[in-house]
Amino acid sequence: MTLLEDTKYLEVEIWRGDAAGGEFQSFQVPAYESQTILDVVSWVQQNTDPGLTYRYACRVGMCGSCAMMVNGTPRWTCRTHVKKVADGDRLRVAPLRNLPIIKDLATDMDPFFDKWVAAEGKHHPSKSREDQIEQIDPENSARVEANSGIECINCSVCYAACDTVAGNPDYLGPAALQRAWTLYNDARDAKKQVILDAVSGTGGCHNCHSQGSCTVHCPNELNPMKAIAGLKRETAISFLRKAR
Amino acid sequence: MRKTYRGHPLWFAYLLHRVSGLALALFLPAHFYLLSLALTAPERLDYFLNFAENPLVKIAEFGLVFGLAVHMFGGLRLLALEWLPWSANQKTLAASAVAVSFLISGTFFLQAI
Ligand code: SF4
Ligand code: SF4
Numbered sequence: 001m002t003l004l005e006d007t008k009y010l011e012v013e014i015w016r017g018d019a020a021g022g023e024f025q026s027f028q029v030p031a032y033e034s035q036t037i038l039d040v041v042s043w044v045q046q047n048t049d050p051g052l053t054y055r056y057a058c059r060v061g062m063c064g065s066c067a068m069m070v071n072g073t074p075r076w077t078c079r080t081h082v083k084k085v086a087d088g089d090r091l092r093v094a095p096l097r098n099l100p101i102i103k104d105l106a107t108d109m110d111p112f113f114d115k116w117v118a119a120e121g122k123h124h125p126s127k128s129r130e131d132q133i134e135q136i137d138p139e140n141s142a143r144v145e146a147n148s149g150i151e152c153i154n155c156s157v158c159y160a161a162c163d164t165v166a167g168n169p170d171y172l173g174p175a176a177l178q179r180a181w182t183l184y185n186d187a188r189d190a191k192k193q194v195i196l197d198a199v200s201g202t203g204g205c206h207n208c209h210s211q212g213s214c215t216v217h218c219p220n221e222l223n224p225m226k227a228i229a230g231l232k233r234e235t236a237i238s239f240l241r242k243a244r
Numbered sequence: 245m246r247k248t249y250r251g252h253p254l255w256f257a258y259l260l261h262r263v264s265g266l267a268l269a270l271f272l273p274a275h276f277y278l279l280s281l282a283l284t285a286p287e288r289l290d291y292f293l294n295f296a297e298n299p300l301v302k303i304a305e306f307g308l309v310f311g312l313a314v315h316m317f318g319g320l321r322l323l324a325l326e327w328l329p330w331s332a333n334q335k336t337l338a339a340s341a342v343a344v345s346f347l348i349s350g351t352f353f354l355q356a357i
C-alpha cells in the first residue's frame with residue numbers, strides 16, 4: 001500500500017490466527033474524524049486483506065456481535081471511537097478474552113450462550129394462552145429490579161472482563177447470572193426455585209469475587225455485580241429456609 | 245502502566261483484600277507461636293519483646309495493623325454488599341475502608357513511637 005503524504009495514519013495491530021495459535025499483524029489505516037474501531041477493522045478487510053475475519057451486524061450497539069479486545073480492554077467496537085481509546089495513534093485489536101477463537105477476531109460464543117441456558121436464563125411460563133395476560137405494575141420493586149437488567153445485548157464484554165471466568169471455566173459468568181436474576185424478579189416466571197438451584201452449583205454465583213470488572217465495562221451500563229449480589233442473597237436465604 | 249480492564253478501584257480493593265488476607269494468614273501462626281513462648285520459654289519471649297522495640301519493627305507493625313484493619317473493613321463492605329440491600333456507592337465505601345484503616349494504623353504508629 002502506498003501511503004499518502006497529507007494523510008494521518010493509525011498504527012494498528014490486529015491479531016491473526018486460529019484456535020491453534022497466531023500473532024499480531026501490523027496495518028496502517030488512514031485516520032478519519034469520528035472513526036470507530038469497527039471502521040478501522042472493516043477498512044483493513046476492505047482495502048488491505050479481504051481474508052480478515054471478524055463479526056458484526058447492526059453497527060449501532062444493538063446486536064452485541066462486534067465485541068473485541070481493544071488495547072487490552074473488552075469493548076463493543078461499533079460504538080467505541082478511536083480517539084477515545086487509542087494510545088497515541090496506536091491500536092491493538094484482539095479477539096475477545098475468555099472465549100475459544102475461531103479465526104482472527106471471531107470467537108466462538110457457544111460457551112457464553114450455553115451458560116445462559118445452564119443458568120436457567122430462559123423464560124419459564126406461568127400461564128397458557130387461555131389465561132388472562134398478567135398485569136405488571138411498573139413501580140413494583142421486583143419489576144424495577146428486573147428492568148435494570150433487560151437491556152443486555154449479549155455482547156460478552158462483561159464475560160471477557162471477568163477474572164473469575166478466566167480462572168474457572170465452569171463459572172456461569174456475569175451476563176448469564178444477571179439474566180437469571182432478571183427472570184427471578186419477573187412476576188411471569190414460574191420456576192424461581194429452579195433458577196436459584198441452577199445458579200448455586202459449583203459454577204454458580206458464589207464464585208463471584210465482586211471485583212466489578214463486569215459492571216465497569218458493560219457498554220450498556222448495566223450492573224451484573226449487583227444482580228449477582230442479589231442472587232447470592234436469595235440463594236443463601238433459600239438455603240437457610242430449607243435447613244430449618 | 246498499560247491500561248487494561250483491571251485498573252479500576254474495585255479491582256484494587258479486591259487485590260488489597262486478597263493480599264492482606266494472605267499476609268495475615270502467614271502472620272498469625274508466627275504470632276501464636278511467639279505468644280506460646282510465654283508459657284514454654286519466657287526468656288526467649290523477652291528477647292523478642294526487646295527486638296520489637298526496634299524502629300523497623302514498629303514500621304512493620306504499622307503495616308500489620310493496616311492490613312488487619314483494611315481486611316476487616318473491606319470484609320465488612322463485602323458482607324454488606326452481599327447481605328444488605330444494594331448501595332450504589334461501592335467505590336466510595338471501598339475508599340472509606342482504606343481511609344479508616346490508614347487512620348487507625350497511623351494512630352497506632354504515632355502511639356507506638
Ligand atoms: S463482579 Fe463477579 S461477575 Fe463481575 S467481573 Fe467480578 S467476579 Fe466476574
Ligand atoms: S451485561 Fe453488559 S457487557 Fe454483559 S453481555 Fe450484557 S450488555 Fe454485554
Ligand code: FES
Nearest residue numbers: 059061064066078
Ligand atoms: S455491531 Fe451490533 S453491537 Fe456492534
